[in-house]
Every structure is written in C-alpha cells, then in structure tokens.
Amino acid sequence: MAPTYDLLERRKDKFMLWFPADPQNAREPYLVLGTLDNGSPQTVYQISITPFVKPDQPDLWELDPKNISPPLEDGKVYHYWYEINDLSPEARGAIKVTDPLAYTVWYASTKGRDDHVQPSSVIKFRDGKLWPCDVDGSEPSTPPLPSQDSMPQNNHMVIYELPTSWSKYKHVEENNQDVEVDVGTFVDVLALFDPTVTGNNFKGVSVVDNGAIVAELGINALELLPVADARPIGQWGYATANYYAPDFDLGTSSELVTLVEKIHGQGTRFFTDVVMAFGHDPYVYIDFKQFHLDQTAPEEQKSPDIWQSHSSQERDGYGGRLWRYSWPVDANAQAVVSSTYDPQSGQVSAIHPSWAFHKGHLHRWMTSFGVDGLRLDSINNIANYDFIKSYKEYAWDIYNSRYPSADPSKFLVIGEELSDPLDLITSGTLNALWNDSFQRRIRACLIGNGSDGDDFEWTVRKFVNCTLDYNHPFTDGSQSINYLTSHDTEGGTGKERLFNFFTDSGVTDMERRAKFAFALFLTSVGIPMIFAGEEFLDQMDNSISEKQSDPVNYERKAEDWRTRIFNYVANMVQFRKTCPALGDDDTDFIHVDESRGGKIMAWKRGGQGQIPVVVVANFTDQDTEGPVYVVDNWPDQQVGGWREVTQNRDVPAEWVGREPLMHWEAKVYTYWRG
Missing domain, CATH: 2.60.40.10 (Immunoglobulins)
Incomplete structure (x- = not known):
C-alpha cells in the first residue's frame, strides 16, 4: 500500500x-x-x-x-x-x-x-x-500494476526519449517547404505503440497509420519529456505551471492511463521528466516568499538559494520563478516557519514548503499513472542535494510499497547534471546520471578523433566502458545514461541531431556511419537512451536554437535508406535487451591494430562464466586488405555456433576471428542464442 x-x-x-x-x-x-x-x-x-x-x-x-x-x-x-x-x-x-x-x-x-x-x-x-475527472466528466482509472517479471531490469533497458511536442508534416507545393501543421497528443503516442490506433493528429502519417513504429523498434522504457501542464503550446514542457495535472494540450488523464496500460502490457517501463528548478505555478501568486526566490531583490543576494550547486553561477529561472529549497530561512537567514501543517504527514512541524509541494506531485504521478522511473531536470539549477535525496527516497518508498518484495533493479531515479558529479550517486542522492561525456567521446570517434585530451584509443575505451573514466568513474553501468543525441540539440557543435552532425562533419555515407554508431552505442556499458527520431536518422528542419519547435518527423522513416537504418537499430535493440553479457559491466579490450593508427579495435563484453560478445570496429576510411583480417586474443574461438549479430548470420568455424572489415564498419559476434 x-x-x-x-x-x-x-x-x-x-x-x-x-x-x-x-x-x-x-x-x-x-x-x-x-x-x-x-x-x-x-x-x-x-x-x-x-x-x-x-x-x-x-x-x-x-x-x-x-x-x-x-x-x-x-x-x-x-x-x-x-x-x-x-x-x-x-x-x-x-x-x-x-x-x-x-x-x-x-x-x-x-x-x-x-x-x-x-x-x-x-x-x-x-x-x-x-x-478527479477529465473535462468531459470521465473519471480516470488507475493503471493496474504490471507484474515485476514483465518489467526490464535497469541494466537491460533501452530508453526512448520522446518530446511532449511532436508533429506530422505537410508538403507545401508553392514554396517547396515542409511545415509543421499540428501537435501530437497522448493518443498519438499510443499510436506509436498500438497498430490499431491512428492517433488524433497523426492520421495520414503512413508509418503510424500502418504500424506502431516505437513498438516495432522494441525499446522497453518510454521517457516522456515533462507531461505536467505547461504554459507554452507546441513545445516540450519545460515551463511547468500545474504540477499535478497532465498537460492540457496533450490530452486527458484517462488517455494517459490508457497509454501507460498499453506500454506496460508490452513490457515497457514508463519514465517521466520533472522540472523543479523553476516554475510558473500558482504559488507564485499565493505565497511567493515561502516557495519562490526573487532574484531581483537586493536582500535575496544573501540567500543560499541564489547559487547553482558546485558553481559560482546564479541559478537561472528561464522565464519562470526559482523554487526556494534552503529552508526554513528568509533572505537574512532568520527563521520564517517555526512550524506549520505538513501536507505529507498531516502533523504540525517545521518543514520545507517547496519540498512538501513537490513530494505531493510525485505521489500523484506515481500512484495515478504508474510511473516506473524518473528523470530530474537540471540538478545543478535545483541546487539542493538534500532536497533531491529526500525526493528520490520518497519515490523509492512509493515504488517499494507496490509489491510485497519490490525488485530494486526495476526502478530508477536519474538526474541531469552534465558535469557528472559522481558524489550525487555515491552519496545516495540519485541512482543514475546522464553521461554527457559518452556523447562527446563517441561523436569524436565517429569522425576519427579523440576527445577530452585523450588519444583515440582511450577515447574509445572510455565511451565503451564508463567505469574507465578516471575523472567520473561510474561503478556500475546502471548509473550511466548513454546517448548519441538528447533533446538538448541546441547545445552547440556535437549536440545537434546525428544527421546534422554528420552533414556538418563532411560525412557522406550517412547510412553506413549511422549503423556503425548504433552498433557501438548499443553494445557499450551503460543504459542506452535513444532520442526520438534518431532510430531512422531524422534531421533538424528548424534552426538548432529552435529545438522545442522542431518535433520528430515520423514520415521520414518511410524512406528506403532510413527504413534500413531503423531495421538495423531494431535488431540491435533486441540484442541489447536480451543478451546477458551486455547487462554486465565487464569489458576486455583484446585487440588494437597499431599498424592502422590504433583505429581498428576489438573488445569483449561479459564477465566470468558468461557467453561473450565480441565487437570489432573499423574507425577508418579504408577496408581491411585481403580476404582475412585476424583479431588477436579471440575468446572461445574453438566453440561452435558463433554468429554475427548485425547481419543475423552464422559464422563458419574457420572464419571466427578472421573476417575482414569494411570502412566504418562494426561487427558484433556471439555464440549466445536468445
């Protein structure tokens, strides 16, 4: 209970x-x-x-x-x-x-x-x-709890990060441009998982009308960008106004419950993004001083709430009002609330008002909508680790109450703090962090470069295995959320969608390079997160600075070369979800070809007693010479039944560890059979 x-x-x-x-x-x-x-x-x-x-x-x-x-x-x-x-x-x-x-x-x-x-x-x-009811009077049900056995463990998740503003596009003949014509809803998201649903605004989008594109991709965790009600229309929800209500533009509580029931029935966990650094909420007007910070007031310069955590920068409200978390003090460090009604316990005590308010909406979302995990936005801008830890622990209390013996590997609270301060994990404040270093490193390697002061070999080693990052040593793969691309596509060179990154980098073989990227990404240590549309190499239609008005164009998936990328990624997603060795952190680099500048490498995934996965990657513009390329130190080479995963083909015994590589090609081998 x-x-x-x-x-x-x-x-x-x-x-x-x-x-x-x-x-x-x-x-x-x-x-x-x-x-x-x-x-x-x-x-x-x-x-x-x-x-x-x-x-x-x-x-x-x-x-x-x-x-x-x-x-x-x-x-x-x-x-x-x-x-x-x-x-x-x-x-x-x-x-x-x-x-x-x-x-x-x-x-x-x-x-x-x-x-x-x-x-x-x-x-x-x-x-x-x-x-509680929808505007039409319907009383939403509560989604039934899925069985624990049906839900994936953290280290076998593949997360799909989906903006809460998505659209279809219509071709305009007179100026030969594609323009956004409408914005999606919870029902449209349901259509991405249910082939019998065409959606509200997605009707006419062929890949949605005739299939269920995200279900076909095979991901097993859906992360919706903030779905609590926000002021802007047609954007991604990072201006939360009404924390306890689903976004008015996206649909009703009943429709969200239907979506959650559907994905739970497919063995997919539901994550939601939460914005708690700033808000546009009613307490701005009702009780400003107790809940919010006025950065323009001179006396607030003495407040501990003014600064970002681990930084000399002031917090940024991005047009909203900063929440006040260092409590109970006023701007002169004098006690304001000695005791008040505690909305959580119902008792009278000294509490942090903002803490209590946010725990209330956490209770609402987890109990009403079956949330299976959380992503907390901009931890440094929230700027209070004690609050974050308290919020995380309350989330775990609610999760643990769901089952007589709740599986701790099937719930997760993730934070976004791009400098990756690992003390957020070691202190128990959070369970996992976005690993922004992964994106920098893998993108550098995708165009043949090293990153962060490392040579090429160590750049590869560190993105393949996040526990090797000496500055930010994750101790377990489930602590690291890896991504090729995130919704932060406006963050400068290297942050844009992969298609645009390749274009700007002079890459012409898009299909080959995208497949190469996903093979490396989905076999690395950590939890992979796919930004919606990257599975078929969607591209930016507006400027990078307009990320929130540049939604996913699912029509593009129907293009032949993009369909081939999608099918390749779907195959690798299935492998990532199910192969035991890829849920383990153990990684052994078995081959570095110094004759090619160290840019052909091979590594083994999987620990003692597990059937290994071997990845062989050619980070060069040249195919290997001749009909044979020998990889040193191949594990279990004499064992029969090896197969190459990306092409779904069996490998004859005499070719194990000896197959040639084309330029910018990764091959993934195992004798594990799911």
Whole structure:
C-alpha cells in the first residue's frame, strides 16, 4: 500500500488551500465556482463565490462543498479558481488562481496564453465528495500494476526519449517547404505503440497509420519529456505551471492511463521528466516568499538559494520563478516557519514548503499513472542535494510499497547534471546520471578523433566502458545514461541531431556511419537512451536554437535508406535487451591494430562464466586488405555456433576471428542464442 499524502486525502472531501506562514496582510481566500458553457467560444459561467474557513490545522484553509450555495448537483463537473490577494513581487490585488493541487486544468484559449491568466481547475461532485475527472466528466482509472517479471531490469533497458511536442508534416507545393501543421497528443503516442490506433493528429502519417513504429523498434522504457501542464503550446514542457495535472494540450488523464496500460502490457517501463528548478505555478501568486526566490531583490543576494550547486553561477529561472529549497530561512537567514501543517504527514512541524509541494506531485504521478522511473531536470539549477535525496527516497518508498518484495533493479531515479558529479550517486542522492561525456567521446570517434585530451584509443575505451573514466568513474553501468543525441540539440557543435552532425562533419555515407554508431552505442556499458527520431536518422528542419519547435518527423522513416537504418537499430535493440553479457559491466579490450593508427579495435563484453560478445570496429576510411583480417586474443574461438549479430548470420568455424572489415564498419559476434 502506497504511503499516504494527507493533503491529497483531505481534498477528496473538501476544497483545500495550504498557505504556509500565512502572511498577516493576506485576505481570506474565496472559492470561485462555475460550470462550462459549451457555446462558441466556450466559457466558464460563474455560479458562486464562497469564503474558505480555517480548520484546526495552522496555515490550512478548507471549504466543504456541502456549504456552497446554490447546492452542488450530484454527478456534475465544476470549474473553479481560488481568489486570493496576489503576493508576487508584481502584486496586482485580488486575482483568481488555479488550485495548486488541480488534477485537471482547462484553458479558455489555446493561443496567446498569458502567465497572469490562470486556467480553471476541474472537479466532479459525486456522492458528497470531490472526484478527479477529465473535462468531459470521465473519471480516470488507475493503471493496474504490471507484474515485476514483465518489467526490464535497469541494466537491460533501452530508453526512448520522446518530446511532449511532436508533429506530422505537410508538403507545401508553392514554396517547396515542409511545415509543421499540428501537435501530437497522448493518443498519438499510443499510436506509436498500438497498430490499431491512428492517433488524433497523426492520421495520414503512413508509418503510424500502418504500424506502431516505437513498438516495432522494441525499446522497453518510454521517457516522456515533462507531461505536467505547461504554459507554452507546441513545445516540450519545460515551463511547468500545474504540477499535478497532465498537460492540457496533450490530452486527458484517462488517455494517459490508457497509454501507460498499453506500454506496460508490452513490457515497457514508463519514465517521466520533472522540472523543479523553476516554475510558473500558482504559488507564485499565493505565497511567493515561502516557495519562490526573487532574484531581483537586493536582500535575496544573501540567500543560499541564489547559487547553482558546485558553481559560482546564479541559478537561472528561464522565464519562470526559482523554487526556494534552503529552508526554513528568509533572505537574512532568520527563521520564517517555526512550524506549520505538513501536507505529507498531516502533523504540525517545521518543514520545507517547496519540498512538501513537490513530494505531493510525485505521489500523484506515481500512484495515478504508474510511473516506473524518473528523470530530474537540471540538478545543478535545483541546487539542493538534500532536497533531491529526500525526493528520490520518497519515490523509492512509493515504488517499494507496490509489491510485497519490490525488485530494486526495476526502478530508477536519474538526474541531469552534465558535469557528472559522481558524489550525487555515491552519496545516495540519485541512482543514475546522464553521461554527457559518452556523447562527446563517441561523436569524436565517429569522425576519427579523440576527445577530452585523450588519444583515440582511450577515447574509445572510455565511451565503451564508463567505469574507465578516471575523472567520473561510474561503478556500475546502471548509473550511466548513454546517448548519441538528447533533446538538448541546441547545445552547440556535437549536440545537434546525428544527421546534422554528420552533414556538418563532411560525412557522406550517412547510412553506413549511422549503423556503425548504433552498433557501438548499443553494445557499450551503460543504459542506452535513444532520442526520438534518431532510430531512422531524422534531421533538424528548424534552426538548432529552435529545438522545442522542431518535433520528430515520423514520415521520414518511410524512406528506403532510413527504413534500413531503423531495421538495423531494431535488431540491435533486441540484442541489447536480451543478451546477458551486455547487462554486465565487464569489458576486455583484446585487440588494437597499431599498424592502422590504433583505429581498428576489438573488445569483449561479459564477465566470468558468461557467453561473450565480441565487437570489432573499423574507425577508418579504408577496408581491411585481403580476404582475412585476424583479431588477436579471440575468446572461445574453438566453440561452435558463433554468429554475427548485425547481419543475423552464422559464422563458419574457420572464419571466427578472421573476417575482414569494411570502412566504418562494426561487427558484433556471439555464440549466445536468445
């Protein structure tokens, strides 16, 4: 049974507003209640405004729906706001704000949204209680727990990183350009996994109408970029506004539950991205000082919250408001909250308000949507390791409560901190980190160069086995999230999509080089993460600086050469998921051809007692000479049954360890049979 979160239990019976260290100048909040008028355009018709009352808990306001006049109708959907006195630095008097705990929100306009115009919160009144519901009144179910046996272990995961803004493209004849015509939804993501679903906006995309492209790829972990409700339209969700609600533009809670049920049924884990350095949330107006930092205020320069962790740089709100995590202190290091209502435990104690708020939405997402892992954005910009560790531990508490004996290898909390400070792992603050060094190193090697001051050989050794990185020595592959490309395609040369990187580097044999890259990537130590579209070498259509408005173009997968890349990657994904040796960290470099500048190398994956995997890679523009190329120190050479994985072919005994290589070719061998 999952740990309870007291405030979320209370809101089942009453409208609730938590107001820590309730300021003396704050007016009592009011509930503004209405119903949706289905005219054109749709609007909310206000039917009542009712003051909250204080229960016996400090800093808590409540309103029993039975005390609202006119009486609420059983089974009816209501829209509501909280009217409060604006306490943001730009205070504007009495304003209406969204319930910070709203499970569903509704925007009156899909264009030109204003940060100061808050969406309505949505709830259903039924049987004397308040029920989470979609705008149409549907009450979302909770996805059933998948069996532990059906879920992959961390060291056999292949993650698919999918932006929460994706689109189809339409050819415009008059100017010969491709343009974005619409943005996807949870139903469109479902269509990537279910061949019977064509999606909402993906209808007409041939590879979606006629198949299930991501299911066919075979990944076993889906990471959606932030799916909590965000202000912008058609972007990737890194401006979270309503942390407890699915994004209004992406669809309903019920549709998200259907998606999670589907991928769980396919043995795929569900990860979600979370943004907690800054927000556009209602507490900006309700209780600014307790939750947020005003970097423009001179007195805040004394606050420990002003600086990034391990850095002399100030934190960056990227247009939002920084969350305050070093608590309970004000800008002059004086105690502000001696004790308040704790929304998690329901007791009165000294707590960190922001910590408690974020643990609440963690509880919501893990219990309502079956989240199997988390990726925490910009750890250095959150800038409080104690909070991150507390958040991670609460996530594990919820996960462990799911099963009588939860498998610790089937849950993971990942952080993005691109300098890879391993103390985040050794201290128990996080379970894993994005390994940005992997991308730098493998991309350098894909065009024949070394990286980070290492010669070519050691650049290869370090990306193949992250435990060999002396500066950032991961101690286990499940701690390292490796990627050829991530959603951060605007990060400069070497960060762009692989197609654009190859183009800018003068690579002309795209198909060959892409297959080479994926063979190395999917056989290296660590958890591989594929950025959506890279499996068929999608390309940037807008400028690199516009990454959030350059979604995946799944139409491209239908091109013959891209289909061949896709099929190659799908084969290697299946191998990566299932081969025991690739879930082990042991790596033995068995061959470095000094006669070719050390740029033909071979290594063995797998530990003692495991059937080995041997990777042989030619990082040069020349084929090997003659019909035979001998690889030294080949393991188990006399054992029968060797096969070459990338081409799905058996290798005659006399050719084991002796096959030639073409330029920029990697061959993967094993006698393991899945």
